[in-house]
Amino acid sequence: MDELTSRVRAFAEERDWxxxxxxxxxxxxxxxxxxxxxxxxxxxxxxQAAVVMSEPDAGSRVKAEMGDVMIYLARLADVLGVDLIExxxxxxxxxxxxxxxxxxxxxxxxx
Amino acid sequence: MDELTSRVRAFAEERDWxxxxxxxxxxxxxxxxxxxxxxxxxxxxxxQAAVVMSEPDAGSRVKAEMGDVMIYLARLADVLGVDLIExxxxxxxxxxxxxxxxxxxxxxxxx
Amino acid sequence: MDELTSRVRAFAEERDWxxxxxxxxxxxxxxxxxxxxxxxxxxxxxxQAAVVMSEPDAGSRVKAEMGDVMIYLARLADVLGVDLIExxxxxxxxxxxxxxxxxxxxxxxxx
Amino acid sequence: MDELTSRVRAFAEERDWxxxxxxxxxxxxxxxxxxxxxxxxxxxxxxQAAVVMSEPDAGSRVKAEMGDVMIYLARLADVLGVDLIExxxxxxxxxxxxxxxxxxxxxxxxx
Numbered sequence: 001m002d003e004l005t006s007r008v009r010a011f012a013e014e015r016d017w018x019x020x021x022x023x024x025x026x027x028x029x030x031x032x033x034x035x036x037x038x039x040x041x042x043x044x045x046x047x048q049a050a051v052v053m054s055e056p057d058a059g060s061r062v063k064a065e066m067g068d069v070m071i072y073l074a075r076l077a078d079v080l081g082v083d084l085i086e087x088x089x090x091x092x093x094x095x096x097x098x099x100x101x102x103x104x105x106x107x108x109x110x111x
Numbered sequence: 112m113d114e115l116t117s118r119v120r121a122f123a124e125e126r127d128w129x130x131x132x133x134x135x136x137x138x139x140x141x142x143x144x145x146x147x148x149x150x151x152x153x154x155x156x157x158x159q160a161a162v163v164m165s166e167p168d169a170g171s172r173v174k175a176e177m178g179d180v181m182i183y184l185a186r187l188a189d190v191l192g193v194d195l196i197e198x199x200x201x202x203x204x205x206x207x208x209x210x211x212x213x214x215x216x217x218x219x220x221x222x
Numbered sequence: 223m224d225e226l227t228s229r230v231r232a233f234a235e236e237r238d239w240x241x242x243x244x245x246x247x248x249x250x251x252x253x254x255x256x257x258x259x260x261x262x263x264x265x266x267x268x269x270q271a272a273v274v275m276s277e278p279d280a281g282s283r284v285k286a287e288m289g290d291v292m293i294y295l296a297r298l299a300d301v302l303g304v305d306l307i308e309x310x311x312x313x314x315x316x317x318x319x320x321x322x323x324x325x326x327x328x329x330x331x332x333x
Numbered sequence: 334m335d336e337l338t339s340r341v342r343a344f345a346e347e348r349d350w351x352x353x354x355x356x357x358x359x360x361x362x363x364x365x366x367x368x369x370x371x372x373x374x375x376x377x378x379x380x381q382a383a384v385v386m387s388e389p390d391a392g393s394r395v396k397a398e399m400g401d402v403m404i405y406l407a408r409l410a411d412v413l414g415v416d417l418i419e420x421x422x423x424x425x426x427x428x429x430x431x432x433x434x435x436x437x438x439x440x441x442x443x444x
Contacts, residue, residue, distance in 0.1 A: 001112050001196060003196075003200075004196050004199050004200060004203075007200065007203055008199075008203060011203060011206070011207065014212050014216075015210060015212055015215045015216050015217070015218075016216050016217040017215075017217075017219075019217070020219050020376050022157055022160065022161065023152060023160040023161060023163060024152045024155065024157060024160045024246070024250070025375050025376060027148060027149045027151075027152045027250070028149065028246070028249070028250060028253075028371050028372070028374060028375035029372070029375045029376075030145055030148070030149075030180075031145050031146070031149050031250075031253045031367075031368055031371050032368045032369070032371050032372035032375055033368070034141055034142050034145045034364075034368060035142070035364055035365045035366070035367060035368010035369060035371070035372070036365070036368060036369075037138060037141070038138045038139070038141075038142050038361050038364050038365050038368070039361070039362070039365035039368070040138075041134060041135050041138045041361060042358050042361035042362045042365055043330035043353050043358060043362075044135065044330075046133055046135060046268070049133060049134040049135045050133065050134060052134060052191070053191050053192055053193070062191065062193070063193050063198045063201075064198070064201075064202055064205075066184070066187070066188060066191075066193050066195060066198050066199075067195075067198035067199040067200075067201060067202030067203075068199075068202055069141075069184060070184065070195045070196070070198060070199035071199045071202060071203060073177070073180060073181065073184065074199065076177070077177060080163070080164050080173065080177075081164055082164070082173070082174050082177055084177060084178075084181050085112060085114075085115050085181070087174045087175070087177050087178035087181060088115050088119075088177075088178040088179075088181035088182045088185065089114075089115060089118065089178075090174075090175075090178060091175055091178030091179055091182060092115075092118060092119060092122060092178075092182060094175075095122070096122065099126060101125050101126055104126045104128075105125075105126050105127050106126070106127045106128075106130075108128075108131050108265035108266075131265050135357065135361070136264050136265060138361070139260050139261070139263060139264035139357070139360070139361060139364075140261070140264045140265075142256075142257055142260050142361075142364045143257045143258070143260050143261035143264060144257070145253075145257060146253055146254045146255070146256060146257010146258060146260070146261070147254070147257060147258075149250050149253050149254050149257070150250070150251070150254035150257070152250060153247050153250035153251045153254055154242050154247060154251075154441035155441075157379070219376035219377075223334050223418060225418075225422075226418050226421050226422060226425075229422065229425060230421075230425065233425060233428070233429065236434050236438075237432060237434055237437045237438050237439070237440075238438050238439040239437075239439075239441075241439070242441050244379055244382060244383065245374060245382040245383060245385060246374050246377065246379060246382045249370060249371045249373075249374045250371070252367055252370070252371075252402075253367050253368070253371050256363055256364050256367045257364070259360060259363070260360045260361070260363075260364050262360075263356060263357050263360045266357065268355055268357060271355060271356040271357045272355065272356060274356060274413070275413050275414055275415070284413065284415070285415050285420045285423075286420070286423075286424055286427075288406070288409070288410060288413075288415055288417060288420050288421075289417075289420035289421040289422075289423060289424030289425075290421075290424055291363075291406060292406065292417045292418070292420065292421035293421045293424060293425060295399070295402060295403065295406065296421065298399070299399060302385070302386050302395065302399075303386055304386070304395070304396050304399055306399060306400075306403045307334060307336075307337050307403070309396045309397070309399050309400035309403060310337050310341075310399075310400040310401075310403035310404050310407065311336075311337060311340065311400075312396075312397075312400060313397055313400030313401055313404060314337075314340060314341060314344060314400075314404060316397075317344070318344065321348060323347050323348055326348045326350075327347075327348050327349050328348070328349045328350075328352070329348075330350075330353050
């Protein structure tokens, strides 16, 4: 992850793209890429979606879109000074408290 | 990242949530969390957004939303068998070819 | 639709919110509301989603989120000077040409 | 709006696409189209975004993407039996109560 962050930063700096990489713009770019990712799944049945990675064309597109989402998420985190993995682990601990195993088992109810 | 993936997987398995964690559902959850993240920025001026992490309340919310996005992205990648960092680095190499430094410098034109 | 557009505009002007209602901000707000809408569906099975409007709580939330999406879409269209219905009908005619009935019947393949 | 709803419905039925037009799938398609719309704005400065409709190419793309968003929103509403305009007007009345003019004037604070 650190290497990815560094390489995305270098990619942007070499192209003088820091001017475009404001938090608002990067949040928009992230939403745009997630839109492209979700579009890969929209007309698939649940069964087709489960095996999408074994379809060469669709699988490649899904992987590429996930790569794009990861790139913009890493770039936004870098610009904001957020440690993504730490943020995710902290959030996971919060969720563990909010959804105790014995109450949450098998239930999709939000708390 | 590997630790995060393992912990998110354990979190889901302990709660018997694999049944909900289909690729379509996780892509939807990812889009929902990105929506919450973008909502943190929508009414901020570019100047306010640039310093959002120094505002205790807004900064905490942004970090938590980024954590949620990372969690669902890691979970989707795990379910699909995609190596997120590798997918991002591959995509970055593609982009480096599509946007050569000398042509792309300072330009936001899409190719 | 015209009445909605007028009422959303009056709502914004009475609160001096035109300063926040820039195209970028409204596009972000639209994405945020669509994120809330999609979150209502993410953990539902296809069968549960098909009857969501007959569940009082979930049905109310879905209707309210669709109202929010419509509000921001109408507001963005108003700020940009786009006639939404005309834009949709024009796009539908384009799609009719791109997806001729005899070729597209029963197929989700994108063109 | 009623005419749009009817024409989108006819478009889907002629192509036997009702099978794809489940609430979950349509919510995903809506999110995908909003992603394309937001992508049109992501690298624009606020000043460029304010005049995007006077740029022939970008303006056409924005209008087309807004048309797509409207189409899927109308289709989702039709499938769910939601009256979009009524849902939006109801939500606007709720917001008027939540954001009284004298308290909300000039403020982007969420309630």
